[in-house]
Amino acid sequence: MTALLQILFDALSLGSLYALAAIGIALIFGVMRLVNFAHGDYISFCVFALLWPSIEATAFVFAGQLPPYLLIPVILTVGACLSMLSEILVFRRFRNANPATMMIASFALGFVIKYTLLMLFSSRPKSIDLWPSLSLPVEIFDARIPLLQVITIVITIVILIALVAFLKRTRFGLEMRAAAENFTMARMLGVRANAVILLAFAISGMLAASIGLILVTQTGTVDIQMGSSVMLVAFIATVIGGLGSLPGAVVAGFLIGGVSVLMQVILPFDIRPFRDAFVYGAVIAVLIWRPNGLFMPRSAKQRV
Amino acid sequence: MTLLTIDAITVNYGRLIALRNASLTLSQGETLFITGPNGAGKSTLLKAIAGVVVPKAGTIRFAGLEIGGWAPEDIARRGFSMVPEGRHVFGSLTIEENLRLGVGMRVDKDAAERDLEHIYSVFPMLEERRHQAAGVLSGGQQQMLVIGRALMANPQLIAIDEPSLGLAPKVIDDVYAVLLKLRDTRGLTLLIVEQSSARATMTGGRMLLLRGGEIVLEGDARELTRSDALKAAYFGYGEQH
Numbered sequence: 036m037t038a039l040l041q042i043l044f045d046a047l048s049l050g051s052l053y054a055l056a057a058i059g060i061a062l063i064f065g066v067m068r069l070v071n072f073a074h075g076d077y078i079s080f081c082v083f084a085l086l087w088p089s090i091e092a093t094a095f096v097f098a099g100q101l102p103p104y105l106l107i108p109v110i111l112t113v114g115a116c117l118s119m120l121s122e123i124l125v126f127r128r129f130r131n132a133n134p135a136t137m138m139i140a141s142f143a144l145g146f147v148i149k150y151t152l153l154m155l156f157s158s159r160p161k162s163i164d165l166w167p168s169l170s171l172p173v174e175i176f177d178a179r180i181p182l183l184q185v186i187t188i189v190i191t192i193v194i195l196i197a198l199v200a201f202l203k204r205t206r207f208g209l210e211m212r213a214a215a216e217n218f219t220m221a222r223m224l225g226v227r228a229n230a231v232i233l234l235a236f237a238i239s240g241m242l243a244a245s246i247g248l249i250l251v252t253q254t255g256t257v258d259i260q261m262g263s264s265v266m267l268v269a270f271i272a273t274v275i276g277g278l279g280s281l282p283g284a285v286v287a288g289f290l291i292g293g294v295s296v297l298m299q300v301i302l303p304f305d306i307r308p309f310r311d312a313f314v315y316g317a318v319i320a321v322l323i324w325r326p327n328g329l330f331m332p333r334s335a336k337q338r339v
Numbered sequence: 340m341t342l343l344t345i346d347a348i349t350v351n352y353g354r355l356i357a358l359r360n361a362s363l364t365l366s367q368g369e370t371l372f373i374t375g376p377n378g379a380g381k382s383t384l385l386k387a388i389a390g391v392v393v394p395k396a397g398t399i400r401f402a403g404l405e406i407g408g409w410a411p412e413d414i415a416r417r418g419f420s421m422v423p424e425g426r427h428v429f430g431s432l433t434i435e436e437n438l439r440l441g442v443g444m445r446v447d448k449d450a451a452e453r454d455l456e457h458i459y460s461v462f463p464m465l466e467e468r469r470h471q472a473a474g475v476l477s478g479g480q481q482q483m484l485v486i487g488r489a490l491m492a493n494p495q496l497i498a499i500d501e502p503s504l505g506l507a508p509k510v511i512d513d514v515y516a517v518l519l520k521l522r523d524t525r526g527l528t529l530l531i532v533e534q535s536s537a538r539a540t541m542t543g544g545r546m547l548l549l550r551g552g553e554i555v556l557e558g559d560a561r562e563l564t565r566s567d568a569l570k571a572a573y574f575g576y577g578e579q580h
Contacts, residue, residue, distance in 0.1 A: 206443065213429045213440050220427035223389055225415040225444040225492065 040178040042300055048184040050292025051191035052246055056269030057276065057284035058198070059242035065215030065279045066235045069126060069137045073145035075266025077117055077240055080148055081247035082257050084113045085163060088155040096163060103166070110248055111241045117148075118240025119233055126236075127229075152259050160258035165251050187249050194245065195285065198238070202281075207234060215279065275321055277328030287329060291318075342367045342496055342528050343388070348397030350383050357383040359552045360397070367495070368526040370519075370544030372560055374536050376573065379549040381532045382424050385498045388530075389421040390414045402495060416444045420494035424501060424532075426481045430474025434465050437473050437484055441491030451491065458487040461517050478505040486514055490521070498530040503538060515542060540564045548572050 056074065063071045085106075087097035101109060125144050129137045169186060172179040202208035213221040214231045222228050243262075250261055269284075272291050276283025294317055298310045306313075321329070343365040350358040358380040365371055373381050386392045388399060390411040399407050402417050415421070420441075429437050438458060442451040459466035462483045468476070473484060482505055489497055497518070503511045519542065521527040533539060539546050539560040546560035548569065556563065556572040563569045 209432070209436055209440060210443065212432060213436075216429045216431055217427050219391060219411065220423070220429070221440070222411040223391065223415055223421045223423070224440050224488070225412050226440070227412050228410065 037176065037178040040176055041180065042296060044175075044178075044180045044184045044188070046293040046296040047289070048187045048292075049296055050289035051187050052249060052265060052288075053268050053272050053292050054285045054288030055191055055194065055242050055246050056265050057272035057288040058195075058281055059239040059246075060266075060269055061273045061276070061279060061281050061284035062235045062239050062242075064273065065281070066211065066218065066232050067126070067130070067137075068134050069129075069141060070134070070270065070273075070278075071126075071239070072138065072141040072266070072270070073121060073148060074239065074243055074269070075262035075264075076145040076148040076152075077114055077243035078247045078250070078262030078265060079152060079259055080117055080262075081110050081114045081244040082251045082261060083152050083156055083259075084110060085165065085251065086156065086161065086257060107248065111244045114240035114242075114244025114247070115237040116240070118236040118243065122233055122236040127232075149259060156257075156259070158259060160256045162256050163251060164255060165248075169252055183249075183252055187253075190245065190249070194242070198281075201238075207231070211235060271315075271318055275318065275328055277330040280328065280330040283328055283330030340367045341365070342369075342402060343530075344398075344400040345384075345388070346398045346400075348387055348394040348399065350380075350387050350392055350394050352392075357552055358387065358394075361549075361552075361554050362397075363547060363554065363557075365496070365528055365530065367528055368522060370522065370529040370531070370542065372536070372539035372542075372544060372546045373530070373532045373549060374534065374539065374546060374573075375549035377534075380552040381549050382500055383552075384549065385421060385423065385500055385530070385532065388414070388419065388498060389423075391423075415492065418492075418495035420489040420492045420497045422485050422489045422497070422499040422502070424504075426478065426485055426505075428473040428476065428481045428484050430472060432473055433470050434473050434476070434484060435469040438465070438488050438491050441488045442493075445493060447493075450493070454491055454493060458490060461513060462487060479507060479510060482506055483510065483514070486517075490517070493525075494527070496528040496530060498532075500532045501534065502531060503533060511538070536560070536564050536569060 060071060060074055063069050085096065121144055125140060126137065129140050169183040171182055173182050173185060202212055210221065210226045210231050211234065214226055214228070218228070246265060247262070250265070251257060254261070268291055269288065272287040273284045275290070276285070276287035291314065295310065295314050298313050299307060302310060302313065341364055345361060345363050347360050347362050348358060349356065349360055361380070361384060363371070373384065375381055383392060387394050388401070390406065390409050390413070393408060398405060401414065401419060404417065406414050406417065429440070432440070438455060445451050464480060465484060465487060473481065476484060482502070486499065486502060489499070502514055506514065515538070518527070518529055522529055529544070536546065544560050546558065546563050547554055548556040550572065556568060
């Protein structure tokens, strides 16, 4: 029972990260058919924003020293600004380009961000102790669960509820859903394309920042690669969920997190290092079964 | 008062010329029917006004401003409402959300609420199903929804691409009754694409015939249909059919 509970929390907290990242990608894909591969580098950038630029091996903690009630808004703002800036400076120029061109542009932007960080901070991972008290375990039904896992899951649920409320209850949310389904028609009804897209980027950037904060608290390290691995899985999740479908992205994010943790447990010990081969094998199987993803968004169906 | 002036616009898709040197003017409160065979450039003309396609040459003035090169949302906000071909309802949004999308640019929220009630009174079916996803509606019901949605913006000019398509004759009558009433009470200007001239003859107004991307005939709808000029122009002068 306790082991089962531990597995459940492992799966949910890993799935939470993937789900948050997948929504960030799906939101942008929804409004402008862009698969933003720079998203993972937004995550890294937000994490490095905790530090003062230096190529020394030790970390000079900068924003990371702020109390949480200041630190969290600051890092969220960094994520939102970086994301909005990339729309204004880069993606806006490709608005009418074909999706492949936009995707390549996002790859390139990702590299620009990554190598800028490399220049400022060097490639060595640095350790940082952000909120160490969160690593302490709490007891839930005799199982010792790291507090951070509980917090990650709770935060993800709160973010999901807030996002649904925004999309369903506000004018901007309505416009964003309409724009995701049929952008041209939405514009003909007076929906301001630039505002909606910029807002989507802002939300996406804040999601990336939240992931960055969770990751750095979890691992205690700051590393240039830390965004990319999440991004890869999140991208797969958005495809499995049905590109552009937000519920699909969430479900698929949790699904991949769950399967990864489950494989870690049930695979024979000798095979465990090769777990990812089995996870991605399952991904291929799902895509053969449902090439358009588990939840195909209406926009993909209805295009005439 | 002149509301819309299109002066010698040319639109091409790649090497294909969809509209050549087309000019027209529309006064406020006027009704203009555009007719013509498939591929004549009717829809392209509407898209050019809406800002969805950008003319290669020529100018478009709407409500006193040169709108060539404007974004579709800015043209919509000046009071141009467009119902494009192919019923673009937002299928994942509810019927009421679809209708409310049209009012985003209005400041007169109370009047917008009254307009919503009015649309519901004309199309009671929409009110009955207001909280259902618009994607479940039949083709004809979707057509009612997009026309209602376009009217919710309280436009100065509404352009509708084939309003009769897929609607039962009784519903077509209702749609036209609403449009004509708004024309007479609010000075709404109507720009309507119809394949057939029957409705234009019934309603009256000006008519314009497009063929091969060019305006080949223009005049009073009833007079044009009474003479053989329309039929001749529709199929091409001097050709044998």
